[in-house]
Amino acid sequence: MSAISRQKLDQAAQWLRTGPYDAWMTFVRETSGGSDPVLPLVLDGGLTWQSALIVFKNGRKVAVVGNYDADPLVASGDWDAVVPYVQSIRPPLREVLEREMPGGGKVAVNWSESDDKADGLTLGMFRVLEKHLEGLPIELVSAEPLLLHLRGVKSGEELRRMRGAIAATEEAFRFIEGFARIGRTEREVYDAVHEWAGARGYGFSWDPVGDPIVNSGPDSMVGHGIPSSTIRIAEGHVFHIDLGLLVEGYASDLQRCWYVGDAVPEDVSRALDAVNRAISAAAEALRPGVHGWTVDAAARAAITGAGYPEYMHAVGHQVGRMAHDGGGILGPQWERYGETPRHPVEAGQVYTLELGVEPSGRGYLGIEEMVLVTESGCEFLSRRQTSMPVLPL
Numbered sequence: 001m002s003a004i005s006r007q008k009l010d011q012a013a014q015w016l017r018t019g020p021y022d023a024w025m026t027f028v029r030e031t032s033g034g035s036d037p038v039l040p041l042v043l044d045g046g047l048t049w050q051s052a053l054i055v056f057k058n059g060r061k062v063a064v065v066g067n068y069d070a071d072p073l074v075a076s077g078d079w080d081a082v083v084p085y086v087q088s089i090r091p092p093l094r095e096v097l098e099r100e101m102p103g104g105g106k107v108a109v110n111w112s113e114s115d116d117k118a119d120g121l122t123l124g125m126f127r128v129l130e131k132h133l134e135g136l137p138i139e140l141v142s143a144e145p146l147l148l149h150l151r152g153v154k155s156g157e158e159l160r161r162m163r164g165a166i167a168a169t170e171e172a173f174r175f176i177e178g179f180a181r182i183g184r185t186e187r188e189v190y191d192a193v194h195e196w197a198g199a200r201g202y203g204f205s206w207d208p209v210g211d212p213i214v215n216s217g218p219d220s221m222v223g224h225g226i227p228s229s230t231i232r233i234a235e236g237h238v239f240h241i242d243l244g245l246l247v248e249g250y251a252s253d254l255q256r257c258w259y260v261g262d263a264v265p266e267d268v269s270r271a272l273d274a275v276n277r278a279i280s281a282a283a284e285a286l287r288p289g290v291h292g293w294t295v296d297a298a299a300r301a302a303i304t305g306a307g308y309p310e311y312m313h314a315v316g317h318q319v320g321r322m323a324h325d326g327g328g329i330l331g332p333q334w335e336r337y338g339e340t341p342r343h344p345v346e347a348g349q350v351y352t353l354e355l356g357v358e359p360s361g362r363g364y365l366g367i368e369e370m371v372l373v374t375e376s377g378c379e380f381l382s383r384r385q386t387s388m389p390v391l392p393l
Contacts, residue, residue, distance in 0.1 A: 004249075006078050007155040008041045013059045015149055022105030023097075024143055026053040027121060027129050036110055036120025038147060040249070040321060045072060050089045050128070054107075056100045064093050090132045097136060104137025111142050114338030117326025118147040152318055152327040153348035159372070161250035162319070162350060166370060166382050168202055169245045169252040176241055180391055182234060182260060186214040186227035189241075197245060205244025205251035205323035213242035216260070217363040235261050238268065238363040239391055240356075244323045253323040253352050255368035256385055264388045271359045272388050274306035275367050279353045279384075282315050282330065283371060286345065286353075286378045292316075293341035295330040299355060308357045314341070316351040319370060349373045350381065 012024060028036050031046035039046075042053060049066030056062070062081045063073050070084035083092045097107075111126065112118035121129075130140070154162065172193060179192050193212050197204070204211040214220075214227040217237035221228070233239055237260040244253040259268050282299040292314075299315040314331025317324055328343030330351055351373065356366025367385055371378040 003157045004155060005042050005044055005076075007157060008150060009055065009061055009078060011153070011155065012042070012055045012146065012150055013061065015146055016055060016057045017059070019057075019146060020106065021057065021108040021141065021143070021146070022101050023054055023056045024108045024146055026110055027051070027125055028053075029125065037117045037326070038110060038120055038150070041150065043073075044076070049085075050125075052089065052093050052096075054096065054100075057105075058100070060100060062096050062100065064089055064096055093132055094136060097133070097138065101138070104139075106139045106141050108143035108146055109140050110147065112144040112147070114340050115144055115148065115326045117151055118142075118144045148327045148343060149346065151320055151325060153346055154320065154350055154372075158250060158320065159350075161248040162252070162370075163381060165205075165245055165247040165250050165252040166254070168200070168247050169243055169254050170383060172196060172243060172245065173241065173254075173256050176256075177258065177389065177391070180233060180239060180258070182232075182391070182393060184233050185229050186216055186220065186231050186233075187229040189214045189233075190227035193243065203246030205246055205253055205319075211242075211244055213240075215240040215364050218358070218361055220363055222358070222364045233260055233391065235393060236362065238359065238365045240364050240366055242366065242368065246322075250321060251319055251323050251325070252370065252382075253319050253368060254370065254382055255354060255356070255366045257365050257367065258389050258391045260391045260393075262390065262393055264390060267359045268362060268365065268388060271308070271357050271365050272367075274303060274308055275355060275357060275365065276384070276386055277306065278302040278315075278355055279367060279369060282353045283378055283380070286316075286330070286351070286371065286373060288345055288347045288373060288375065290345050291342050292328045292330040292345065293333050295345075296332050296341065299330075299353070300332070303355060303357070311355045311357075313355075315355055316353050319350050319352060345373055347373050347375050351378075 029050045051065040060080045064083045067084035073082045110120040216233045239258045242255045278299040281302040285295045285298040296315045314329045316330030318327040329340045331341045354368035370381045
């Protein structure tokens with residue numbers, strides 16, 4: 001088992017010791033076609049038959065899996081017991097639960113109404129599990145609080161990999177700056193980034209069809225758009241890139257901007273300063289224990305106070321194995337975000353801080369940084385963009 005899987009299983013066991021649950025179970029089957037988002041954190045490879053990966057409050061880790069899936073888990077050495085079965089998981093699963101939890105109790109399983117990365121247990125599998133546990137004094141509850149902690153609070157190895165992804169993305173921006181010139185299309189820049197990343201074995205932090213997002217000028221798609229094969233970089237444009245790279249299984253998510261011309265005009269400089277002040281306001285508000293919506297409110301007040309309209313999204317989200325890695329967000333208390341803006345921030349989480357404005361006739365000017373929450377505040381993991389470089393004529 002990898003260092004990350006080992007660290008995450010231990011992290012879950014430690015959380016359970018003082019948490020409200022008696023056990024945490026990940027219940028899956030046929031994972032090759034798509035699986036619970038938490039599985040890669042606790043297991044290398046996949047599983048075929050119905051499988052229960054259980055961490056108990058007493059710290060024991062037990063896997064109940066099909067007999068052909070058992071050997072790799074045994075070889076990993078990270079499970080206190082691996083229980084194989086052939087015909088049905090029901091008898092060995094019940095036996096394990098009755099032995100480890102003789103008085104019954106609460107078993108947390110992976111469902112959530114707010115967090116997609118904590119909602120890996122399908123309705124069908126939930127019903128199958130209920131049938132397997134009929135008659136046992138066990139209550140199935142949501143594992144969302146545990147999963148928020150498990151995905152969000154990064155281990156040392158996770159942080160090492162994320163720093164590597166950020167460094168690779170900053171290197172990509174230097175490549176882009178040398179490649180992007182007046183007359184090139186957004187699509188040409190996109191294709192060049194894909195060729196550059198592919199030559200280095202890097203993946204992308206979200207769907208490669210839209211990663212990177214490339215914007216030049218006022219007619220470009222703002223948001224999760226597709227690079228245009230007709231829009232060309234032109235004088236007077238703000239040229240904007242939103243790029244995430246996947247390195248050693250961990251993601252980055254950064255945005256950078258350039259001005260196309262010999263000198264940066266005053267309206268563009270003013271917009272960049274306002275965006276950076278709002279990011280700084282968010283960073284100053286970000287610390288353990290605060291709720292995400294308060295961080296967003298600080299940034300929102302800063303940008304509107306500078307005379308710009310408020311942005312239509314959260315100022316930050318967590319990053320990990322993918323760009324949008326679930327958990328709490330630094331966002332407003334809008335219905336679409338559910339409970340995620342009200343989760344307290346924890347030390348060890350990694351967030352983006354991002355927003356943008358549109359100077360009239362220039363295009364989208366957006367900056368996105370990545371920060372690590374520390375015991376007393378936050379640390380910028382990315383090198384902040386505080387000035388506007390130019391793409392010369």
